[in-house]
Amino acid sequence: MSLQPIRAPKELGSVDYYTSGHRTCAGCGPAIGYRLATKAAGPKTVLLGPTGCMYVANGHQFLTSPYAVPWFHTQLGGGGAAGIGTAAAFRALISKGKRRREEVNVLVYGGDGGFADIGYAGLSMALTYDYQRLLYILYDNESYANTGIQASSTTPWGATTTFTPTGKVKRIGNERMKKNVALTIAAHPGVRYVATSALYPPMDLANKVRKALNSGGPAFIQVLTPCPKGWFFDPKHTITLSRLAVETGAWALWEYEEGTFSLTYKPPKRRGLRDYMRMQGRFTHLSDEDIERLDRMIEEQWKLWLESDRQGRLILPWTPPPTPL
Amino acid sequence: MSAVTARPVQTLIPKTKIWTGTRAIAEAVKIADVDVIAAYPIRPYTGVMNELARMISDGEFSAEIIVADSEHSQFEIAKHASAVGARTFVGSSGVGLLYAAEAITVTALAQLPVVALAGCRALDDPGNFGMEWNDTLVFRDFGWLVSWAKDAQEALDMTLVAYRVSEDRRVLLPHFVAVDGAAITHIASPVTPPDERIEGFLPPYKPPYPLDPEYGPVTKAQHIAPSLIGPEQRKVVDASMKRSREVIEEAWRDFSRRVERSYPPFLESAYMDDAELAIVTMGAYTKDAVYVAKKLRGRGERVGVVRLRYWRPYPAQELRESLEDVKGIAVLDFSYSFGSPDMGGAFYNELRAALCEASQKPLILDFLFAGGREPNVGHFEKAVEITKRAVKRGRPDRLVYWLTLRGEDI
Numbered sequence: 165m166s167l168q169p170i171r172a173p174k175e176l177g178s179v180d181y182y183t184s185g186h187r188t189c190a191g192c193g194p195a196i197g198y199r200l201a202t203k204a205a206g207p208k209t210v211l212l213g214p215t216g217c218m219y220v221a222n223g224h225q226f227l228t229s230p231y232a233v234p235w236f237h238t239q240l241g242g243g244g245a246a247g248i249g250t251a252a253a254f255r256a257l258i259s260k261g262k263r264r265r266e267e268v269n270v271l272v273y274g275g276d277g278g279f280a281d282i283g284y285a286g287l288s289m290a291l292t293y294d295y296q297r298l299l300y301i302l303y304d305n306e307s308y309a310n311t312g313i314q315a316s317s318t319t320p321w322g323a324t325t326t327f328t329p330t331g332k333v334k335r336i337g338n339e340r341m342k343k344n345v346a347l348t349i350a351a352h353p354g355v356r357y358v359a360t361s362a363l364y365p366p367m368d369l370a371n372k373v374r375k376a377l378n379s380g381g382p383a384f385i386q387v388l389t390p391c392p393k394g395w396f397f398d399p400k401h402t403i404t405l406s407r408l409a410v411e412t413g414a415w416a417l418w419e420y421e422e423g424t425f426s427l428t429y430k431p432p433k434r435r436g437l438r439d440y441m442r443m444q445g446r447f448t449h450l451s452d453e454d455i456e457r458l459d460r461m462i463e464e465q466w467k468l469w470l471e472s473d474r475q476g477r478l479i480l481p482w483t484p485p486p487t488p489l
Numbered sequence: 490m491s492a493v494t495a496r497p498v499q500t501l502i503p504k505t506k507i508w509t510g511t512r513a514i515a516e517a518v519k520i521a522d523v524d525v526i527a528a529y530p531i532r533p534y535t536g537v538m539n540e541l542a543r544m545i546s547d548g549e550f551s552a553e554i555i556v557a558d559s560e561h562s563q564f565e566i567a568k569h570a571s572a573v574g575a576r577t578f579v580g581s582s583g584v585g586l587l588y589a590a591e592a593i594t595v596t597a598l599a600q601l602p603v604v605a606l607a608g609c610r611a612l613d614d615p616g617n618f619g620m621e622w623n624d625t626l627v628f629r630d631f632g633w634l635v636s637w638a639k640d641a642q643e644a645l646d647m648t649l650v651a652y653r654v655s656e657d658r659r660v661l662l663p664h665f666v667a668v669d670g671a672a673i674t675h676i677a678s679p680v681t682p683p684d685e686r687i688e689g690f691l692p693p694y695k696p697p698y699p700l701d702p703e704y705g706p707v708t709k710a711q712h713i714a715p716s717l718i719g720p721e722q723r724k725v726v727d728a729s730m731k732r733s734r735e736v737i738e739e740a741w742r743d744f745s746r747r748v749e750r751s752y753p754p755f756l757e758s759a760y761m762d763d764a765e766l767a768i769v770t771m772g773a774y775t776k777d778a779v780y781v782a783k784k785l786r787g788r789g790e791r792v793g794v795v796r797l798r799y800w801r802p803y804p805a806q807e808l809r810e811s812l813e814d815v816k817g818i819a820v821l822d823f824s825y826s827f828g829s830p831d832m833g834g835a836f837y838n839e840l841r842a843a844l845c846e847a848s849q850k851p852l853i854l855d856f857l858f859a860g861g862r863e864p865n866v867g868h869f870e871k872a873v874e875i876t877k878r879a880v881k882r883g884r885p886d887r888l889v890y891w892l893t894l895r896g897e898d899i
Contacts, residue, residue, distance in 0.1 A: 207702060208702050209702065210573075210700055210701070210702065212569070219711075219712055220712045222711065222712070223711040223712025223713060224711075225713075225714035225716075225717060226714075226717075227711075227713065227717065227718070229706075229708035229711060231706060231708050232706050233702055233706050234700045234701060234702055234704070234705075234706055234707050234708075234709075235706075235707070235708045235709065235711070236569065236572055236599075236700050236707075236708075236709040236710060237595075237709065237710035237711060237712075238565060238569065239561075239565065239591050239592060239595060241561060241591075242561070242562070242565035242592060244558075244562065245527075245557060245558075245561070245562035245563075245565035245566045245569070245592075246565055246566075246568075246569045247569075248555055248557075248562075248566055248569075249525065249527070249555075249565060249566035249567065249568065249569030249570040249571075249573075250569045250570065250572070250573055250700070252525045252553035252555055252566065252570055252575070253524065253525055253553075253569070253570035253571075253572075253573035253574065253575035254573060254701075255553055256524035256525050256551075256552060256553045256570075256575050257524060257573070257574060257575055259551065260522075260524065260551055262524070262574075262693075263574070263701070263703070264703065266703070268701070268702060285558045285559060285562075286557075286558055286559070286561070286562045286565070288558065289557060289558035289562060293555070
């Protein structure tokens with residue numbers, strides 16, 4: 165049965181499948197994403213959780229569970245395989261008459277460590293198969309936050325983390341450029357639906373989850389989820405930062421549906437990157453010139469995003485990296 | 490959920506075949522009507538996946554076969570399929586098993602009855618197609634049951650029994666069926682597959698808490714506070730391992746009734762009735778050990794052979810009883826453990842630990858065949874000879890011998 169698009173939050177209903185009983189930080193972006201994604205997927209869903217914030221912080225010392233649908237842990241690098249194993253079990257049991265015929269969603273909710281680094285090969289393997297209603301969501305909080313904010317390959321250039329601190333001889337912090345995992349996933353011909361998302365606009369993630377599950381094949385969504393602890397901002401600003409990430413163009417929202425590319429949000433007038441960066445403690449050491457350089461880089465990238473959108477084809481938005489002074 | 494139906498009986502032809510060990514195990518997987526298989530190539534276990542892929546392509550049976558990106562993914566796939574309620578099969582060899590180690594440990598601690606083939610192979614570096622036991626013995630502490638086949642026939646039988654034991658509600662632990670690389674995986678020998686009497690031997694696999702929305706919202710393996718249930722969770726696995734002993738005995742009794750073969754559950758002995766010297770080993774070389782014992786018996790020497798069929802649970806009590814009256818033991822050991830007590834193999838030191846509680850303590854010497862260079866019956870005869878001499882003198886010159894080593898055994 166096809167899941168319907170959502171126009172207003174009330175259409176998601178009042179039932180939560182990721183609910184109370186966890187102990188995530190105040191203002192946790194990944195937890196908000198989890199709640200929206202599971203609401204969109206509905207009750208016929210199996211959740212799989214690779215190690216990360218959404219594993220450790222969702223566990224509780226009193227053994228309460230926040231999950232109102234089946235949920236199972238998988239190892240940090242096991243997200244791709246766990247999804248495939250679960251989907252394969254349902255297909256085998258149903259096709260051999262050992263289980264009632266029914267569509268079951270398999271949703272793997274893994275972090276950037278789990279999907280961009282240690283579990284990247286497994287994710288890639290999984291997306292070469294043709295299992296339906298198998299959705300991988302990368303909640304991208306741009307670091308290994310649960311272990312104390314260590315850089316991952318999706319940590320943006322210039323961010324301080326405990327593995328990339330600024331110091332007497334290193335001024336910049338993280339000198340690697342953020343890996344755009346979704347772009348690399350789009351290169352897998354078996355994937356019917358690839359998207360990036362954020363916690364703003366409000367129904368963006370819920371609708372993309374539904375599109376992904378309806379797509380008829382494995383799907384992938386990379387959702388940018390601000391992390392108060394790792395990005396150093398007041399927990400009340402989680403949604404504001406999601407909005408600023410999108411409106412400054414720092415995070416482009418797009419979807420790639422059976423080979424057709426489209427931007428799902430085009431900032432009417434792109435805001436300066438400063439508004440986004442200066443709200444986050446992890447970038448305080450960057451100079452105005454650094455931010456201007458990044459802003460120019462984003463400007464160049466957006467020319468390519470808009471051209472991709474115009475053509476409906478994907479053009480890799482490559483730009484030269486900002487050179488540290 | 491409908492009941493699992495066995496494959497149509499008429500396709501099980503009770504006739505002797507000439508099969509390699511990997512082919513024989515693939516036949517067992519087919520008979521067990523496995524649902525999800527995860528494959529990744531590494532010698533020498535790979536043949537089993539080649540056979541299964543061919544069988545599925547030819548429509549001999551139906552299963553989801555996933556070609557994984559690594560051994561780690563392979564074992565994760567099997568674990569998660571098993572959690573839903575699928576019967577699973579997986580396997581690996583050598584460094585492949587070590588690559589999967591993380592997924593292997595969580596499979597046992599999540600109590601999922603995955604059955605895996607371990608085709609024993611020497612560990613890298615350097616790359617080496619020779620046979621050693623270390624790749625499998627390292628999993629001794631992980632909560633997996635480990636059985637060790639001596640030939641292709643037993644490998645087939647053990648695979649079927651592995652599903653029966655693992656999926657039993659009293660056990661619910663994963664199971665390695667270990668076979669010696671090359672000697673069993675690649676050598677064709679006569680194998681008689683079970684006939685229609687095997688039907689009903691394997692009840693359908695039904696996990697107590699399946700990860701299926703139809704069953705309900707099970708939360709499995711969430712992060713815990715160690716102070717709350719840490720030791721209790723470990724005790725569950727410990728208790729399962731203890732209970733597995735009776736389940737293993739039951740399963741082999743039932744299995745023996747259904748085939749024209751009978752197996753003692755934990756230990757197989759030859760010429761042990763009045764033996765003064767015993768050869769203790771596992772796996773494919775047991776046949777050569779029995780040949781040596783028979784030959785020496787012909788010269789009036791009271792030599793017997795004891796073979797472990799299970800490494801986990803370890804048959805400590807059975808070994809104590811079986812080796813009660815012997816004066817010396819020659820351990821044919823394809824493992825090593827650098828820096829271990831007396832620099833012996835892992836297999837040797839576990840045996841010594843078990844016999845530490847025996848009423849009489851025989852001399853136990855380790856004959857270590859490390860590095861994959863194949864020994865022959867001459868080496869085994871020499872092992873008995875050295876043990877005999879040590880017993881006669883009342884003390885050994887040394888405890889550990891590397892008989893296949895060239896140059897000085899320093």
